[in-house]
Amino acid sequence: MEYLILAFFSSLLVTLVLIRYQHLHEKISHDHDLSGPQKFHTHAVPRIGGIGIFLALLISGVVALNFSNPEKGTLLLQLSACALPTFFIGLTEDLTKKIGVKIRLLATASSALLSGYALNVWVTQIQIPGIDWLLSIAIIAIIFTVIAVTGLANAYNIIDGFNGLASMIAIISLLAIGYVAFKANDPILASIALIVIGAISGFFIWNYPRGLIFLGDGGAYLIGFLIATLSILLVNRNPSVSPWFALLVNAYPIFETLFTIWRRKVHQGKNPGLPDGAHFHSLIYRRMIRWAEVSESQATASFAKNARTSPYLWLLSSLAVFPAIIWWQTTWILQCFALLFCVSYVWVYGAIVKFKTPSLFKFFK
Template sequence: MFGALVFSILFVPEPYANRYALFLTATSVLFLVGLLEDLGFGIQPKLRLLAAILSSLMVILLLEVWLVRSGVAWFDPYMAYWPVGVALTVFVTVGVANGFNLIDGVNGLAAVAAMACAVALALIAAQAGYTAMVRFALMLAFAVFGFVLVNFPLGKIFLGDAGAYTLGFVLSWFGVSILWHFPVVSPWAILLTVFWPVADTSLAIYRRVRHRSIAFLPDRLHVHQLVMRALEIYALGRGRRQLANPLTTVILAPFVISPPLTGAWLWNDNSAAGIVVLLYAVGFFGCYVLTFPVLRRMPRRRQ
């Protein structure tokens, strides 16, 4: 995936080529650490987190871009102080990068989320008049689509930590860039483009804090894992993981795609986008909580 980003430099408009190269230089730090993990070097979660923080700080230093608006009226005056804006930017971009890694548990799910996000960002950029970002986002969307053709449904290749971290990181910075250059765009609309990984990660962090474990480590209670196990236990039967895995993505895809498309629709309506974020969040967490009692009442499939 990072190779596709490097190759895309050939298609970047000349005025943006140098800045795009600097952005990829910063991104390469996180990519290389993720790649080392994929190659079996056992990089500790704290080191991966530090790599993501370092990459974000490098983008800020090299490109002088960060979040200057939060979409919350009473908090936005504090964003005028660069330490606040920089800290929030690092928190958001690192969180989204980790979020994409955490949802990368079944074939195609993280890629579907990335494509939906990239297309939504392209639509927002087009409506705002940010033509360069339209090209960047669509190039990424097509690169991910090419990956999906091989990854789904049989999982012949995988994103791995390197690919998932890189996708989340790049997409989050695309969103930050749109907000930096076009004040008319709603931060809540940008949040909607990455709603699924953000919501799933928020829920994971809540579970870790509650059980006093490491916040960014994966567990077996992510939404996609619950759906996949439910398919095996209640519908397909155990030992049908090869079918349950891609079917989980098919089931979840409409819910993953809907928030980004809503964000593209409400791109410049901050109040409406904020309300929709709240509604999606209530629906997401409500459905998650209700899943457990519902599954306990369902009859298990006989083997």
């Protein structure tokens, strides 16, 4: 717990400094583009929140390595080092606005390769006959792992659309990973998960509800990469944990990405890499605008609706995470819940598109 606290306050203070002195870096750090289809903020905000998270991880790793737990410190610093390419390229995009999505994905793929070779983070089986045989071939396992890790990192960038959305989804997933690591008698990995939670929470305080600073691409890619890597590590280090736990605990960002690719590429015939205003969280926001009280001022209404949007998606993500926590050893049950989540997601999405919002969502009005 002491490292969770250290990571939390390190991130909290670094992020506070970035916000307090934003006038010194606003020309390069602020998100000045307010017109994109996926944009829902009303004024320029710094998008370099990932810096606080990354530095908090480094500080915690150095302290653990030198003062109390070398094994924990070494693993945390190795994770941070492997995450450096994806974090750096994402942060470069936040500062320059000139890094294309292909370059960002290539950098994230290099981080996935680094973690694979440094930490043995390879997906070698998912308990599906035939596919497991393919994954027993080294090159296929490497390619599959790189795609999986890169895909989840990019998924967190996709869902990072509202205050507190991606960061709380990450915290929920990490709580599940930490809990199952503890149940599987892997205290080192459980502790690492708590440290990452602390680092993200320090940022979350300033991001939700008022949105004083954003994760940016650097922060979103960083936490997505860390969660992907920790999910695979948990399964590899603990054979009692089903590979489907790793999938179900990340079901929302994974399926949001796959559904977006299908919707734009197949259904609409468009480039899935372009900015999009029809993500699940975007539709939730627009439905909330429809219900908004007209008596609110424009600025207050915009802030309030942004803040109210994220809890819907926290709930959606939790619907997959809770069964993953309960049945983390039982593959067939996890597979059933994964299928149920996908069906439920499509049903709710379709209902919102057709302006027939499910009554469960109206409860939060």
